[in-house]
Amino acid sequence: MHINDLETPVVLIDQEILDRNLRRMAEYCASHQIALRPHTKTHKIPEIARLQVKYGSTGITVAKVSEAEVMASAGLSDIVVVYPVWGESKWRRLAELARRIRIAVTMDSLSVAEGISRAAKRQVSKSEFDWNSILACGGAAFLLIPRRSRLPGKSWTFPTFAGKASPSIQGTSWETRQHASGYAFGKLPLRLPFELLDSAGIPYPVVSGGNTPTAFQSHLFHGVNEIRPGTYVFNDRNTVDAESASYADCAATVLTTVVSTSVPNRAMIDAGSKTLAADRLESGARQHFGYVLDHPEFTLDGLSEEHGHLSIPGNSSIRVGNRLRIIPNHICPCINLHDSVYLVSGDQVVERWKVAARGMVI
């Protein structure tokens, strides 16, 4: 099927670009002995998660318990939930998962640690599962150290550091800040938690961090032996702005149709905030909601719910019915708006993939 036989708006995933992005990151990590545990929040698609494992990822990362359940059901067997999971029912669900697969959780408070530990003690038989190995603690490891003896579960290890590497800080220090994975050191050199852990005699076999913009600099950060980038599978306008990809590396586009040209120098497309997501550029620019592929002279300067508002040059030959492909500012929330996406090769549709973990916010 030709992509022009698809109704719009619809998300297309370019198979060749996706494959190249997956291979490039896997090869970088392999060449630096850094484990790759990609964050699947970007795609929420089990088929892509399985490709990531096939290319050498040690496992995957998710944000929510319900995402972990979807991925576990699809055969993923080593999952880290980078989220401070709270609530009896979620702890039960985590412990249920822990009976089937290797699962780890990050956290930054004693209360979350205690809750998970209690649920694990109740539900997971020690003989069948080494709960000890599934608990990973994020930024507040050092907060928990003095208190871990109070935890009702088995003793703890603190193998994971969450953090957002800042490209402006090189070498042995690492700026971590409050961000999507929710673990906040403020600004601390990475050595401080290391020293705290060392002085407490606590091993930290995994030092994990990194996101897509700085992924290929991960080997410059002292001690980091795992990274969890997400966006690299598709890339997006933010990634291009951050100079960690080019538009030719953007695997995901929204195919859209021009539906109105009745106002001079304007065109309306059938993709608005309910298709592209309303995220502003990371740079804070207020008037760019996506990049129009092959038409750098067009500006997508506004979104209403079901329309994108394009500014176009007066001499443009664009007409109602023309199709355009848009690279979203932020691909993760865009994918989350769609029940399915189409894998394409050139202009041919290869396969329809269900976004199985879409909407899994629990």
Add this chain to the structure above:
Amino acid sequence: MHINDLETPVVLIDQEILDRNLRRMAEYCASHQIALRPHTKTHKIPEIARLQVKYGSTGITVAKVSEAEVMASAGLSDIVVVYPVWGESKWRRLAELARRIRIAVTMDSLSVAEGISRAAKRQVSKSEFDWNSILACGGAAFLLIPRRSRLPGKSWTFPTFAGKASPSIQGTSWETRQHASGYAFGKLPLRLPFELLDSAGIPYPVVSGGNTPTAFQSHLFHGVNEIRPGTYVFNDRNTVDAESASYADCAATVLTTVVSTSVPNRAMIDAGSKTLAADRLESGARQHFGYVLDHPEFTLDGLSEEHGHLSIPGNSSIRVGNRLRIIPNHICPCINLHDSVYLVSGDQVVERWKVAARGMVI
């Protein structure tokens, strides 16, 4: 079931507030002999659409063909699609709908009009359906007038004006501008299209417009005899900012849990942009992503995908595990992120409603 037995994040709809909002708008319209055709893009829930009709709406409004299909399947029988529908398959779907229910479409180009007309001629038997009555034309009625004789379908009527009433312009003129429903006059006094239609001898039995912020001033606009507000069913922070509702009129809230307080003066909640939607306030304010009910001292000043970032006073007693209710900036894209919502009465869960038209962007 108590709302605290629900896992978070989750959307709650307060039954009493919803009912009051529905009644108030219906009573206003009835008292001014203005027809009410609410836009269901806000809720996307057939149960609410049926309540709107029960309270006297003449029919409903949708943005996309697939939304019309969902609503028609749920028993709604009079639907206007305020969108310039483009494409053979969508025109076929429209014509199929037209065999079952009364459906109208707005548009602003001859090419869309011709396409729909062709599809109707092919698929809808004249004896069984008065296609003539189902075509409504938006802002560009006057563009089409000289050309309508070329249309292959039956002759046309132009009953609908789409537009966003500006509260700053009162009386007989009406500022319409490019907006969510996509029909653009630029700034024209409403009289101009009226005069064009009059001089062409074309009747315009329905003059339709209005959105929630100006809905209760609709009787001040000359000629308007139908309005299509959407947000009034729930209201949201934008509606409150526009002074057309108070927080007590906001029926939809996101119930969320505090998951981290490890940084002084900050709290993280489990609702981010994939739960609340990333829409900025209409005012353009860059650091307010929702209003925390009962805690005016908290500021939701950032969203990552699965976290909301709250600034809280130093003396706050907020703890991990506490629950908060958030009124989103813009409720329409928020609802569109959720597979279902819970109808509640006080703190008791009444019913679970599926957001049946969620994600219907085709």
